[in-house]
Amino acid sequence: MKAAVRPRRPAAPALDVAALRREFPILSRKVHGKPLVYLDNAATTQKPRAVLEAVTRFSEEENANVQRAVHLLSQRATDAHEGAREKVRRFVNAREAREIVFTRGTTEAVNLVAQAWGRRHVGPGDEVLITAMEHHSNIVPWQMLRDEKGARLVVAPMDDAGDLVLPELERLLSPRTRIVAVAHVSNALGTVNRVAEIVRLAHARGVPVLVDGAQAAPHLRVDVQALDCDFYAFSGHKVYGPTGIGALYGKAALLEEMPPWQGGGDMILSVTFEKTHYNEVPHKFEAGTPNIAGAVGLGAALDWLGSAGRDAIEAHERDLLAYATDRASAVPGVRIVGTAREKAGVLSFTVEGVHPHDVGTVLDREGIAVRTGHHCAQPVMERLGIPATARASFAAYNTRDEVDALVAGLGRVREIFRR
């Protein structure tokens, strides 16, 4: 088995967060007259100037449709689009650029696999194994497939801390399991799942694995070859890129044998009324004019992440999460939800006697943006017996001062609701 974790690297150089913040124009704005403290990065990250400018530059200087014309701009646009694909390949360490399919984001990537792969491989009585901590985007597409095919959705449990119970997951891998779909990092709890181990267990039974990397890609180094996963999905807007663009990695052999899932321009080689010959991968899965400017922006975001230093960002975010966990736990009445052995990016919590929406509203008045609710992971809330949480989620540009502002805001919440 290949190691999923790369050998220990020398300590990452410290991140110059003050300089990095200046690259994000939105971070200097005020909200309700207070400096913005943006802690809703798991929902979407802000964009550095490099990304904003790359999209504008493309639109001003190179905009044309891709793969369609011989004129210069079309060639430039095609080069930019394919250049972005290569950047995504490098980002997830795929073997080949054709293993990268552009999608609108993680949700569309999971739907693509559920439809194109699932319809061919999942039949009546077959099982799709997911986990108790999946985002709705990694539940509903499988339910749709289940209902169409008369299949079963099987759910591997998690414990009270928010760790998956791996022996149970292993036990639930049955001769009818056709695919395992699992989050790399939980958006509601921050749990980092042992994906390489899950892949090993599934592969031992010949079962492929899809990894929902929406919350991992912004925080951890992703290496699809080391993980040996079969599919990996992530969203551009959570890695400092634009909305409406994301990617699906799929092993070439799997993508090759999958039928297309949407029909139209660019996914064909030739069309007659009798028969259509499909294009090669990845174009077979990219029907219609793609989000070209979005792909360019995503490429710029991945470049930006690389130059900011992914190890330095990871170390900085780990420090922030540990600091925030310590400080928030010390606030009377605050309970941290999700205390898994390994976490990334996310601090979910409740405040005793105060509805999370009220927590969010008071914090907003202080200029602090957090998300409140079930975080599109309702089964997680149900499992933990709570209706909702407040969630602070971190990015490279957040600071300990902002964590202090959050803690002061929680003090304000208690003041208001103690009256």
Ligand code: C6P
């Ligand atoms: N979670 C959050 O606030 P899209 O919307 O396709 O870019 O990503 C969907 C998605 C899939 N999986 C996980 C683990 C996710 O966290 C998300 C998006 C956001 O937690 C918005 S609901």
